[in-house]
Amino acid sequence: MVKNENALQQFAQQRYKLFQDQNSQTGQFDVTFQFGDKKLFAHSFILWPISKVFEKMIFGPLAEKGPITPKRYEYEGFKEFLTYLYIGKCKIDAQNVMDLVDMSECYHIKPLKDECDEFITENANQTENVLKLYESLKHYTLKAALAKLLETIASKTPEILKSIDFLEIKKDTIMDIVKMDNLTSKEEELFQAVLKWAEHKHDNNEGMIKTEIAEVLPFIRFPIMNLEFLHSFVGLRIEFFDCQNFKAYADVQDPNVIEAIRKTLKNIQGQKISLQHFHGLQIKKMSNKVDSPIGNTKYYLVYGSSWGGLTIQRYDQQRDEYVYLRQNVDDSWFFKQFDVIAPIILENNNFDVRCEITVKVA
Template identity: 35%
Template sequence: MSVERFEIFKSQDLQNGYFDISFMIDGRQIYAHKLMLASISDVFKRMISDVWNNPGEPIEIETYSYNIFYEFLTFIYSGKCKLDNENIFIMVDLSEFYHVKSLQQKCDEYLSQKEYNAENIPLFFEELSKYFKSLPLFVKAIFTAIKNNHPNFVEFEIQLIRFENRFATEEKIFKKIFQWAEHQAIAKRDELNEKSFNLNDAIKSEIAPFLPYIEFKKMKLYFLHTFVVKRGFIFSYDKLSDILENSKSDFKVKVKNENNQTLSCILPRDSNVIKDIISIKYSRAVNGFPNNWLYWEEATFKYPSLPSQMKRRDDVEWYLIYYKDGRLGIRSPSLIDEDFYLIAEMSAETCAFELSEKCVIEID
């Protein structure tokens, strides 16, 4: 029956075959059968319902050409289609858009058998990178080719690392690359066995091609300070200053007492509160009995005109707040009312925390 339906489809003869759906492409119609399309694609199933299309009217296809769409429907009827360098990208796109898994697999097999080199890797990578999840054989083939063409494809090497570690942070990716560069430099040092060998210069030389493709400005400031800054030989002073100044990571706010007990919260980098916190670094704290509220007295700020989007919760340990008079402070939830602007929920990093007049607030 499938063979018969395919023969009827190829004939496109309305008199000799019963068609119950049609597509209008480039001013021409292609006739088909709802049953065939709906059985292989949930997208087609929705498309041919009355919700998507008025019964009897052709479905307009504007994204694809007549010949390409006809080849696509041919595959749905017969399981076969012509794949070549001219149509492979758009056939992958069709298979992805209409959720035709069998065509995805056929495209994947075709792509995995191609020869990849310095001339065609950039094109295939750019066109198909968004479909990597659906093309595992292709991914394996092209990344093997990228590794073989190193160091000419450093940008793609970074993409490879990101793809293979897709849930890793930018910090972990940089650590991985740095460790690789360090390993390469140590191996070179051991091979040369020269007393004058400079390990830092060798690491910098190995890692330099990767640096333009690493997104340092997305990294946490803590990591930049403790891992990148400490390895000052990687960047010039000006470049390092630019990275730190333009980091888009969030800030950690800490409140410490004289016993090194600590409260903390996270605030967005662009928060106006950050500037206020920096300005009260040396202000004296005033706390009240029984140690459940505190404010820094020497600086006042503009009380926000819009209400806080945060809702008070009794299970929160402490809140960072603005008092009505514009002072910045800490308060327990039991003493929070409409006169206080809630900035952030704070929690103790140590086993306990006690407010005192020696509390200092700082940005980590």
């Protein structure tokens, strides 16, 4: 069999010329796409052999009668996409690449998807739009591009944390970032950026902010932070150790509570002591109590004003392990009954509050 590549290219260009001209009188088109008041004409013999989706759309039992309306796409972007089907190439740039990715995924055009993957990978070292690109690409299987975007986030973390785009990203993206172990920002910068993100999202509503960042906090590496920063920005960190030395912690932010704890500790701050040491603790007035559940937190640090002391109490909405079984109360009962200081974050789910707990205050 004789194969003439030049002839094949010439035939392809002739077909594309008909498509490019969009002359419905001479183009012999049999497929019409409608975009508002604009129409885009094409040939079914170009579309259906390449894409099973187009085949079903044009010839299947649910084939549309009349013009097809691709509601998710714009005229120019879809025309560029069809250009690729006619001649195997099209214009790919920063403005249309995500639309082309989506169309290649929707209509199962893998070669175009691979070219978009390559384009993003080659241009992913720019911080501009890197977060938006990352969030968009998570829905697609563009492994090379995703890996490159993560590499950019890691290498340019300080710049990205300060960007306006960071304030607008989704929580699952925040979680992806804080879980990375190769970020180039200081942990203090990461924590401040997450806090600003939560403040921006919830318009400085303190209760909502606490709930929002509760899931993030376990992935912030507080131990490597500057101690002065911790005290001024986070508050006072109390670490708890059970009898198997499993660890949990609470970040106390109420200034009156912090003052009372420091007075009680005097010269033993930084040493491990029994939780019983805090019996007799006197707090004048709590100004920053936790008054509602924070995420899925099970345990809270509580101040017992009647006896003066700190305890760990379990909050359980199902009440299957607690005395709440005796009362028909709403979920806020726990926070009305106790002076709740802070949520307790478990570093190990096997942490056992039933054994003797020792405490260390940073």
